[in-house]
Amino acid sequence: KPLAVRHGVMPTGPSGAGKTTCYEALALAYALMPSPSTVTTFVASPKSIAVDELYGKFNESTHYWEEGLVGHITKSCVSSGSPSWLVFDGPVDALWVENLNTVLDDNKMLCLTNGQRINLPDTMRILFEVEDLTNASPATISRCGMVYISGDIVGWKPWLQVWLGKLSRTLPGAMCAHVSDLFLGHVDPGLSFIHASEASMAVRLCAAHVVRELGDLFESLLCDSAATFATLSHSNQDMTRLVDLLFIFSFIWSFGGNLSASSQDAFDSFARGLFEHSVNAAIPVAFTVYDYYVDTASETLQLWTSMLPPFQYAPDTPFHEQMVPTIDTVRYSFLAGTLLRNRKPVMIAGEGCVGKSVLVESVLRSLLNDSREFITIKVTITPSTSSGSIQEFIEERLDRTMKTVLSAPPGHRAVISLDDMHAASPDAYGVQAPLELLRLLLDKHGWNDRRKLFWKTIQGVSVLATTSLGTGRSVPSRLARHFSVLALHRPSGPTLRRMLEPLLEGFFSSSGIMAGAANHAEMLALVRKVVHASVEVFLRVSDEFLPTPARPHYIFTLRDLSRVMQGIMAAGKLPTGHGVEGITGQAQAQRVGLVRLWAHELSRVVVDRMVDKGDREHMGALITEMTRRHFDGLPSSMYVPGGLLNDNLLFGDIMAREGGSASTHHPYEEIEALDAVQRRLAYHVKEHAAQEAASGASPGSSRGDKHMVMFPMAARHVMQVMRVLRQERGSALLLGVAGCGKQSAARLASHIMEYELIEIRPGQSYSYLDWRGDIKRAQHISGLRGQHVVLMLSEAHAIHEYMLQDTSTLLNVGHLPDLYDHEEMELIISQIASQTTEAAPDGTIAHAQRTTAIASFVRRSRGNLHIVLCVSPVGDAFRSMCRKYPAIVTCTSVSWFDVWPDSALRDVSSAFFHGL
Numbered sequence: 001k002p003l004a005v006r007h008g009v010m011p012t013g014p015s016g017a018g019k020t021t022c023y024e025a026l027a028l029a030y031a032l033m034p035s036p037s038t039v040t041t042f043v044a045s046p047k048s049i050a051v052d053e054l055y056g057k058f059n060e061s062t063h064y065w066e067e068g069l070v071g072h073i074t075k076s077c078v079s080s081g082s083p084s085w086l087v088f089d090g091p092v093d094a095l096w097v098e099n100l101n102t103v104l105d106d107n108k109m110l111c112l113t114n115g116q117r118i119n120l121p122d123t124m125r126i127l128f129e130v131e132d133l134t135n136a137s138p139a140t141i142s143r144c145g146m147v148y149i150s151g152d153i154v155g156w157k158p159w160l161q162v163w164l165g166k167l168s169r170t171l172p173g174a175m176c177a178h179v180s181d182l183f184l185g186h187v188d189p190g191l192s193f194i195h196a197s198e199a200s201m202a203v204r205l206c207a208a209h210v211v212r213e214l215g216d217l218f219e220s221l222l223c224d225s226a227a228t229f230a231t232l233s234h235s236n237q238d239m240t241r242l243v244d245l246l247f248i249f250s251f252i253w254s255f256g257g258n259l260s261a262s263s264q265d266a267f268d269s270f271a272r273g274l275f276e277h278s279v280n281a282a283i284p285v286a287f288t289v290y291d292y293y294v295d296t297a298s299e300t301l302q303l304w305t306s307m308l309p310p311f312q313y314a315p316d317t318p319f320h321e322q323m324v325p326t327i328d329t330v331r332y333s334f335l336a337g338t339l340l341r342n343r344k345p346v347m348i349a350g351e352g353c354v355g356k357s358v359l360v361e362s363v364l365r366s367l368l369n370d371s372r373e374f375i376t377i378k379v380t381i382t383p384s385t386s387s388g389s390i391q392e393f394i395e396e397r398l399d400r401t402m403k404t405v406l407s408a409p410p411g412h413r414a415v416i417s418l419d420d421m422h423a424a425s426p427d428a429y430g431v432q433a434p435l436e437l438l439r440l441l442l443d444k445h446g447w448n449d450r451r452k453l454f455w456k457t458i459q460g461v462s463v464l465a466t467t468s469l470g471t472g473r474s475v476p477s478r479l480a481r482h483f484s485v486l487a488l489h490r491p492s493g494p495t496l497r498r499m500l501e502p503l504l505e506g507f508f509s510s511s512g513i514m515a516g517a518a519n520h521a522e523m524l525a526l527v528r529k530v531v532h533a534s535v536e537v538f539l540r541v542s543d544e545f546l547p548t549p550a551r552p553h554y555i556f557t558l559r560d561l562s563r564v565m566q567g568i569m570a571a572g573k574l575p576t577g578h579g580v581e582g583i584t585g586q587a588q589a590q591r592v593g594l595v596r597l598w599a600h601e602l603s604r605v606v607v608d609r610m611v612d613k614g615d616r617e618h619m620g621a622l623i624t625e626m627t628r629r630h631f632d633g634l635p636s637s638m639y640v641p642g643g644l645l646n647d648n649l650l651f652g653d654i655m656a657r658e659g660g661s662a663s664t665h666h667p668y669e670e671i672e673a674l675d676a677v678q679r680r681l682a683y684h685v686k687e688h689a690a691q692e693a694a695s696g697a698s699p700g701s702s703r704g705d706k707h708m709v710m711f712p713m714a715a716r717h718v719m720q721v722m723r724v725l726r727q728e729r730g731s732a733l734l735l736g737v738a739g740c741g742k743q744s745a746a747r748l749a750s751h752i753m754e755y756e757l758i759e760i761r762p763g764q765s766y767s768y769l770d771w772r773g774d775i776k777r778a779q780h781i782s783g784l785r786g787q788h789v790v791l792m793l794s795e796a797h798a799i800h801e802y803m804l805q806d807t808s809t810l811l812n813v814g815h816l817p818d819l820y821d822h823e824e825m826e827l828i829i830s831q832i833a834s835q836t837t838e839a840a841p842d843g844t845i846a847h848a849q850r851t852t853a854i855a856s857f858v859r860r861s862r863g864n865l866h867i868v869l870c871v872s873p874v875g876d877a878f879r880s881m882c883r884k885y886p887a888i889v890t891c892t893s894v895s896w897f898d899v900w901p902d903s904a905l906r907d908v909s910s911a912f913f914h915g916l
Helices: 019-030 051-055 069-080 097-104 138-142 157-167 173-194 207-224 226-231 236-255 261-275 327-341 356-370 387-396 433-444 493-510 520-544 558-568 586-605 613-630 674-695 712-725 742-753 768-784 801-813 822-836 847-864 876-884 902-913
Strands: 008-012 040-044 056-058 065-067 084-089 109-111 117-119 124-129 145-148 292-295 300-303 346-350 374-380 399-402 405-407 413-419 446-448 455-459 461-468 484-488 732-735 756-759 789-794 865-871 893-896
Touching (some): 008 019, 008 097, 019 084, 019 124, 040 069, 051 056, 051 069, 069 109, 069 117, 084 433, 097 109, 097 124, 097 138, 157 173, 157 207, 173 236, 207 226, 207 236, 207 327, 207 484, 226 236, 236 261, 327 346, 327 356, 327 461, 327 484, 346 356, 356 374, 356 413, 356 461, 374 387, 387 433, 433 446, 493 558, 520 558, 520 586, 520 613, 558 586, 586 613, 674 712, 674 742, 712 732, 712 893, 712 902, 732 742, 742 756, 742 789, 742 865, 768 801, 768 847, 801 865, 822 847, 847 865
Parallel strands (some): 008 145, 040 084, 346 461, 374 413, 413 461, 732 893, 756 789, 789 865
Antiparallel strands (some): 056 065, 109 117, 292 300, 399 405, 446 455
């Protein structure tokens, strides 16, 4: 009825209510009327492109008019003369819809900024498919016919009938009827549970979405088990049992896989009670329902632990690439791989730093190991990512099979991996353009060409995405409904221990560090205790040291725990506990040395970020408590407060640096006397000043570094920065008031490490291109030349917001997706590929080689690029930075610079007055 009296109609309703199906069914119905007419539908996503791309603009370079998508489609509708509908599929707001007021008026005229006036024919209608009218103006609403479609009208049972029709091609009719009974008997109780008050979903989903997710997983499992079903075709009882098991498994992960950790125990009890007497299978009671998978060969539920592959420590593999399989990686890889193989999109949702990116790598690696037909297109979404850059990036990696069709290379299927989907910057109305483009791809399987405006169909593509929870930005429900959502939670203590024990044991067993051990078995047992103590400290710290307005950097993640392990694995030999009284024998000396190394690394990762004496004493008491609980046989002095964690505890490689290249390995060992470190650092200060003078550096480039006085606190801070810089991917956040020596410590540490230093000191003419040029220079050194480089930025010099955005992205993913244009990227690929592979005779590089070259460049750049941020914690700026860019804290080692003590002031003044 609204279409009969209005030429603008707005179907409105929640995701999954059937808005698209309604207007598509109506268009088909027109062809069945006594006076049939074929309706042509054009779909445009107004929020996935810029307003200028939607309506057209004058090109400032050529001074020619560039037609917009609306004008292009409208002209096509006018020239065709047949009934046509233009559907704007996306949120309605004043940024774009107000330009259509003249179209929705009675005169039905599209007015463009180049002076064109296009009268819409009576055969054309405008539809706005929206979820709500939050940002729609009264002027727009009054011009449209409104049709609200409730999500409760259709329900999920019509979908079941359509889905069972497709399932009949896989299962016999009797088995399809049994599947229908399973859905009808279990779905409604399941929906009642997950929408009840005691259940909490990680990503809020509608009922229709959850049921569709159940059907997708069940169908995917059936397809992967086709060979098994073929052998059971003679036995209806065995087939029924296997169908029941697959349905139970699908129900658990579709209804329970998106629940929060606090709701999983309740769901475990609910699922057991629901299936206790209703199916021809039983769920074992030894573990939770999440701990079992279906073994189709034996037609039983087996523990995921039976699928755990063994871990083999690889000494030549960098720390961050050591992948220890856990139950989570096994089961989520299985679930995501099963869905992706059957072309079902998957989204992994979880809090920050719980291992989502690592899990995605595991899923992609598993897919490639199972079948070489898959290729991956990795897209990282950042606050600066635009929808146009994503579209261009994906199109460059697909083949054009026809003028309007893009697909994966012949014989392959593409998996688009979208990392940090939530990170896209919203516009003034909270809409994220990259996510609208992704929704268009999943909904309509294509998008419009950005220049020629014709429709491009995308074939043979699956999507694997990740999003973080608790960031204040949620994935729109109209996008989330396309995914099977899996919630990834923070690993438990036992999981963390199972993850870290093989890693640390493998290092101590294979690196030669145990060659001098007095008792090999005893030291390995101590290594396991170190892991247990580290995990317990991490869990306690996460619960007891919470972020506050005065301490916004008190954010502890799994990255901090990994930094403790990485620091312990930096040791080249077993430490022997220098200066500790009461040691008897070599075996006890080695035990004491390892415990002191563990305490030192905990101190560097956790204590160094503490803001006052009270927090440090609390942390010292916690380490002492863990020492008493986990480590026996130590001298009694190590069990008292301050006996283990004190100012004399210091490890580093400064005493072994007698010169030589930066690539030379310097042993990481315990330092007996701080005064020796002060003398060595004083020598490097003079050396650094002489090099600066010889190089003709500008006077302001190093300020007063040549007059640095190495009092004890300053020496410790330089050692802390050096410890961070010697680690792969090591970056630092130095916090302290102005003038406390943050930048001087970073400059001296870079000089001692013989790393090239790029210090950002923008002038009045410093622009966005200059900033990107500095990043390109840093990545050229680290990625192409394979050398270490330090990029230092202070809060005072971060004069533009995009500088913090890009820094956060570099810390989080190691590169900026839109940093290089096409020609620059091709040059990088050719240089990297020439070092590892040979190009074809015609000079071309295969797709697999291109992917490997890009991954190699990113990996080398990320490993060799060290970012040092010098920030003052005074005022609201730092709190805002932590809130908007959490990677600045979670992806760095934080060091708090206290105000200088009186002794330091006396040392500095004495040094300046010496000789007068």
